[in-house]
Amino acid sequence: MSTEQPDQTAADSVVAARPRTMTSVAEIDSTISHPGSVRINVKGAFIVDGSEQPTTPANGYVSGNGSGSYHEGKDIRLPNHTAVVSHIAVDIGGSLAKLVYFSREAHSTEPGGRLNFHSFETEHIDECIDFMKHLKDNALALNGSKPNDLCVMATGGGAFKYHDRIRKALGVDVLSEDEMACLIIGLDFFITEIPREVFTYSETEPMHFVQPDDNIYPYMLVNIGSGVSILKVNGPRDYERVGGTSLGGGTLWGLLSLLTPAENFDDMLDMAAQGDNAKVDMLVGDIYGTDYNKIGLKSTAIASSFGKVFRMKQEAEDEAEDQGNVAHETTAPAGQTLDPSNQTTNRSSRPSSRAAKNSRFSACDVSRSLLYAISNNIGQIAYLHSHIHGLSHIYFGGSFIRGHPQTMNTLSYAIRFWSKGEKQAYFLRHEGYLGAVGAFLKRQPRNWGRRGSFEEEGALEDRLRARSEGVGRGGGKEELYI
Numbered sequence: 001m002s003t004e005q006p007d008q009t010a011a012d013s014v015v016a017a018r019p020r021t022m023t024s025v026a027e028i029d030s031t032i033s034h035p036g037s038v039r040i041n042v043k044g045a046f047i048v049d050g051s052e053q054p055t056t057p058a059n060g061y062v063s064g065n066g067s068g069s070y071h072e073g074k075d076i077r078l079p080n081h082t083a084v085v086s087h088i089a090v091d092i093g094g095s096l097a098k099l100v101y102f103s104r105e106a107h108s109t110e111p112g113g114r115l116n117f118h119s120f121e122t123e124h125i126d127e128c129i130d131f132m133k134h135l136k137d138n139a140l141a142l143n144g145s146k147p148n149d150l151c152v153m154a155t156g157g158g159a160f161k162y163h164d165r166i167r168k169a170l171g172v173d174v175l176s177e178d179e180m181a182c183l184i185i186g187l188d189f190f191i192t193e194i195p196r197e198v199f200t201y202s203e204t205e206p207m208h209f210v211q212p213d214d215n216i217y218p219y220m221l222v223n224i225g226s227g228v229s230i231l232k233v234n235g236p237r238d239y240e241r242v243g244g245t246s247l248g249g250g251t252l253w254g255l256l257s258l259l260t261p262a263e264n265f266d267d268m269l270d271m272a273a274q275g276d277n278a279k280v281d282m283l284v285g286d287i288y289g290t291d292y293n294k295i296g297l298k299s300t301a302i303a304s305s306f307g308k309v310f311r312m313k314q315e316a317e318d319e320a321e322d323q324g325n326v327a328h329e330t331t332a333p334a335g336q337t338l339d340p341s342n343q344t345t346n347r348s349s350r351p352s353s354r355a356a357k358n359s360r361f362s363a364c365d366v367s368r369s370l371l372y373a374i375s376n377n378i379g380q381i382a383y384l385h386s387h388i389h390g391l392s393h394i395y396f397g398g399s400f401i402r403g404h405p406q407t408m409n410t411l412s413y414a415i416r417f418w419s420k421g422e423k424q425a426y427f428l429r430h431e432g433y434l435g436a437v438g439a440f441l442k443r444q445p446r447n448w449g450r451r452g453s454f455e456e457e458g459a460l461e462d463r464l465r466a467r468s469e470g471v472g473r474g475g476g477k478e479e480l481y482i
């Protein structure tokens with residue numbers, strides 16, 4: 001892939017502000033046909049800054065308290081798309097339900113519209129269903145379709161678990177799509193069709209946008225949700241799950257729920273951003289006193305996650321016990337024996353020692369340490385699979401990342417370190433919505449028309465081959481067939 005460096009202002013603010021980035025027809029023309037089945041006009045598509053969100057019936061929806069509802073705030077503007085869109089898509093995982101829907105520009109006579117992104121905590125799935133019902137009731141204003149024409153494209157484990165509940169609540173068709181297939185369709189769409197979506201990340205160079213090669217395959221997808229799935233992708237219909245791990249976002253969420261007062265995943269990431277893992281982790285410098293240059297380890301590298309906790313716990317307990325013994329020490333008169341029932345024993349000082357121990361570890365430090373532990377583990381597993389299968393392009397997706405700098409830097413550093421710079425980690429601005437977008441693109445409304453159905457054997461491969469050979473690149477492209 002080729003890379004382009006944004007200006008310094010954009011680089012400094014991209015994670016927090018996610019600025020609007022315009023595109024050109026030339027950038028769109030340089031992409032290849034995406035292997036899906038719905039026709040979408042992506043000419044001039046760009047990601048909208050969060051401050052420029054329209055006022056639509058969907059935006060006016062008021063979620064319940066504590067529902068974990070979150071509007072992504074970086075819609076994808078499709079200024080030249082005119083066809084009616086009568087479906088929405090949802091990817092229901094173990095922790096989050098991710099929703100994608102199309103809407104027209106409110107109070108505007110201009111053509112086009114945008115893809116909107118919304119998420120809910122899965123434990124509040126009824127709130128998500130209520131939101132989908134709201135979209136159905138406002139379908140005419142949102143996208144020009146009739147409420148009864150709505151269809152829900154669902155993927156993820158919840159597409160099966162909650163299928164009947166969604167269908168009963170909305171009274172519409174609910175089509176369940178394969179999770180892995182949707183992930184690949186969604187990722188291919190973002191790689192090839194949306195400018196300035198994919199980027200690389202490091203501490204020294206926070207962001208490089210990348211443009212796709214003529215042939216994007218093969219590559220590896222590391223999808224980090226509640227757990228982690230690793231897929232090897234050879235082509236639009238040729239992929240396999242080659243590995244994974246149960247230690248993913250759900251692990252971080254669960255352990256930090258026990259160890260900190262955080263109430264949701266974003267709270268945990270906010271605390272991690274403020275924490276100092278060196279107060280909890282044992283570093284190379286704690287052991288060697290300096291870098292271990294012979295094997296390429298900096299003094300700040302983590303030698304043992306949470307490695308300082310046991311020693312500091314012992315010190316805190318010993319200190320508290322010593323203070324307790326001094327405070328309660330008594331001397332018996334000569335010739336008399338102290339009554340054991342009046343003695344303050346070591347056991348009675350244990351509660352204060354625990355309190356002293358706990359006070360030494362802040363929730364922010366613990367959050368950062370555990371985030372690094374999970375991310376480092378995923379990064380090394382990802383590298384090992386990429387090495388085994390000979391893959392140099394590694395895409396990280398899933399709601400675990402959330403554009404969080406420490407997470408991206410840890411994953412990127414792990415790939416770069418273990419591969420000695422031969423492999424590259426890539427990230428996406430819509431990393432949590434690959435499956436939902438893939439399900440959205442699998443819908444085949446009759447009035448949209450298609451050129452080479454997703455179900456027609458060989459049609460996608462023929463189009464991709466034609467694009468990579470330079471066929472049909474002349475002229476201004478009006479529509480891309482997804």
